[in-house]
Amino acid sequence: MEQQIHMEYAATKKEKPNAADLQFGRVFTDHMFIMDYTEGKGWYDPRIIPYQPLSLDPAAIVFHYGQTVFEGLKAYVTKEGEARLFRPEKNMERLNRSNDRMCIPRLDETFALSAIKKLVGVDKDWIPTAPGTSLYIRPFVISTEPYLGVAPSKQYQFIVILSPVGAYYKEGINPVKIAVENEFVRAVKGGTGEAKTAGNYASSLKAQELVADKGYAQVLWLDGLEKKYIEEVGSMNVFFKIDGEVVTPALNGSILKGVTRNSVIKLLKHWGIPVTERRISMEEIHQAHLAGKLEEAFGAGTAAVISPIGELAWNENQMIVNDGVTGKIAKQLYDTLTGIQYGTEEDIFDWIVEVK
Amino acid sequence: MEQQIHMEYAATKKEKPNAADLQFGRVFTDHMFIMDYTEGKGWYDPRIIPYQPLSLDPAAIVFHYGQTVFEGLKAYVTKEGEARLFRPEKNMERLNRSNDRMCIPRLDETFALSAIKKLVGVDKDWIPTAPGTSLYIRPFVISTEPYLGVAPSKQYQFIVILSPVGAYYKEGINPVKIAVENEFVRAVKGGTGEAKTAGNYASSLKAQELVADKGYAQVLWLDGLEKKYIEEVGSMNVFFKIDGEVVTPALNGSILKGVTRNSVIKLLKHWGIPVTERRISMEEIHQAHLAGKLEEAFGAGTAAVISPIGELAWNENQMIVNDGVTGKIAKQLYDTLTGIQYGTEEDIFDWIVEVK
Incomplete structure (x- = not known):
């Protein structure tokens, strides 16, 4: 099953951005990985080629019916x-779970990861070295069959692109303002909320736009059924x-199974801090706040850690959490996770995979 | 605001399929319409060009976050x-409603329609003439900005492609078997169900695949909240x-506002047949069936009419409706709608727009 990855080097290299100018997901490296799928033939022709536009029939299913999945992870470089x-490997597992939900053929996880490692190795000098910077890795699958019937595609492409990204917090880790969303719904049980697929993100844009106008950084999503229980931010x-x-919503089918979420739970348990996955209502959070017991709140994800x-x-309730400053647990988690990622903390859980 | 549409004719014409070989959405005509949008500049450079692949950056938002909308309508040719x-014009209205929901800039509906008419005129000899055949028109908007942040795109393309399609019923109008979906959810209030956007279709694939394996043509979707009330099929x-x-689910925010649905209601009212838009539970349908009062059931949409x-x-209930044969109302609606479309019935509601 292990296939040979064909290598075509870019004839000219692009200029790399200054560390200070790095944003998120705007600049891409010199190369990309691509691999095709055709029904009956399977995945074939894996290749690393110069970063270039995709040429797709205007009837390709991805444009019309959004049959697509993606992942997001990062490459870090140590002081050495x-x-x-x-x-x-958690991202590769989730990619295949998303594939299952979206009727996309599975990838060989080991091979997909080896392709990512090879690509990162080829563009290794694109990994920025300033504190907090990294190389964002975006693997994704698109449905390419030119067909307007609503049915799973018989052709796909698996693609990996790389983008050097700046520190999420330009001036160090800092709390954000979040608005609880009461009108719009991100996902519901029986839908695609657990899959990392395009439609979940498209449907979030409107709510995000409306709260941004009011000065909030993000939306906190409630469950689609009763709009009572917390899902994700x-x-x-x-x-x-x-x-x-520490409490976090239990995985219920409409919440993304985050890799950082899982890492946070493992670290808290390791530290002996009580952590529970369960259903949490906004009313409970509000009551805890009124009683002075809401000590911290934080999001966890690949982009911001x-x-x-x-x-x-x-x-009508404006709840200030921990006097609006970063809490002790959030800080400890951030320092430990980024420490493990950048190699300044011991990798006690064997989470790091080196790119040769 | 009226812009000049630049015209580039195809150097060679493709061979047209035989009427007998026509399927749905597999073959496309010689030309396509395309127009660009950039924030600050608006929609610009409308052009009809030879049908050709799209060239898009692999980071284009449509591949990752599915910010896209589409429409579906048909061109018919009369005996003359x-x-x-x-x-x-109903499709253009809905396209803009979908755009609003998906944070996509609005199109000038009059201009968009004039572009469609011009394109259909250019490829008029692609409209098949055999009974029941037509030229399917697919206008769609895709987000093209190369950016991995979850935010509305600042660049788009509005594209129209055309596909000659065969009769939906090869041997005349015929009843299908439908399975009520109890596990998967298509849409929920607060989501994107009312918009014609990619994610709604992507999320339907799995349920459709599972019922197809059991011999059913389509899924009947229930509401995402209680899974009791009928949404669409x-x-x-x-x-x-x-x-x-005659009853049909009321438009509640998660049901598509169908053009054929609206036409059916208008025709029934015109004929003096009682028709009501309201909430309908599956239990009510089942009870009506047991009481021998479920006289007909039918879907209404552009593809099948x-x-x-x-x-x-x-x-566990298998309900046979009207002895499994096409009901009188369904037949009358089908004959009248297609009659108006093909010009054999009087266009009493002024529904027809001629392509010069």
Whole structure:
């Protein structure tokens, strides 16, 4: 099953951005990985080629019916110049779970990861070295069959692109203001909320736009059924510390199974801090706040790692969390996770995969 | 605001398929319409060009976050060789409603329709003439900005492609078997169900695949909240005739506002047949069936026009509707709608728009 990856080097190299100018997902490296799928033939022709436009029939299914999945992970470089990934096998597992939900053929996870490692190796000098910077890796699958019938595509492409990204917090980790969303729904049980697929993100744009106009950084999504229970925040999982215990919504089919979420839970358990996955209502959070027991709130995801929540707006209630400053647990999680990622903390869980 | 459409004719013409070989959405005509959008500049450079692949950056937002909308309508040719559209202004209205929901800039509806008419005129000899055949028109907007942040794109393309399609029913209008979906959810209030956007279709693939394996043509979707109330069938709206009255689910925010649905309601009212838009539970349908009062069931949409339902499976209940044959109302609606479309029935509602 292991296939040979054909290599075509870029004739000219692009200029790399200055560390200070790095944003998120705007600049791409010199190369990309691509592989085709045709029904009956399977996945074939894996190749690393110069970064270039895709040429697709205007009737390609992805444009019309959004049959597509993606992943997001990062490559980091240590002080010693060693490139490494953080739990990439979890992303490959999730990619295949998303594929299952979206009727897309599975990928060989080991091979897909080896392709990512090879690509990162080829563009290794694109991994920025300034503190907090990294190389964002975006693997994705698109449905390419030119057919307007509503049916799973018989042709796909698996593509990996790389983007050097700046520190999420330009001035260090800082709390954000979050608005609880009461009108729009991101996902519902029986839908595609657990899959990392395009439609979930498209449907979030409107709510995000409306709260941004009011000065909030992100939306906190409630369940689609009763609009009572907390699901996730923006494109991150969410945690609360209430009276000494950390709680996070249980995976219920409409919440993304975050790799950072899982890492946070493992670290908290390792530290002996009580952590529970369960259903959490906004009313419970509000009551805890009124009782002075809502000690911390933070999001967890690949982009920001840990994103403290300093203010939570729910209907007419403005809840200031931990005096609007980063909490102790959030800071400890951020420092430990980024420490493991950049190689300044011991990798006690064997989470790091080196790129040769 | 009226812009000049630049015209580039195809150097060579493709061979047209035989009427007998026509399927749905597999073959495309010689030309396509395309127009660009950039924030600050608006929609610009409308052009009709030879049908050709799109060249897009692999980071284009449409591949990752599915910010896209589409429409579907048809061009018909009369015995006299006159090309015509059916209520196309309704599709343009809905396209802009979908744009609003998906944070895509609005199109000038009059101009978009004039572009469609011009394109259909250019490829008029592609409109098939055999009974039941037509030229399917697919206008769509894709987000093209190369950016991996979850935010509305600042660049788009509005594209129209055309596909000659065969008769939906090869041997005349015939009832289909439909399975009521209890596990998967298409859309929920607060989501994107009312918009014609990619994610709604992507999320329907799995349920459709599972019922197809059991011999059913389509899924009947229930509401995402209680899974009790009927929403739509496959990619059509749905109607039931119970004890002399025709009922259809009211537009509630998660149901597509179908053009054929609206036309069916107008025709029924014109004929003096009672028709009501309201909430309908599956339990009510089942009770009507047990009482011998479920007289007809049918879907309504652009592709099939009217699709009679001969069998409805709900949990352990197999309901045979109207002895599994096409009902009188369904037949009358089908004949009248297609009659108006092909010019053999009087266009009493002024629904037809001629293509010069």
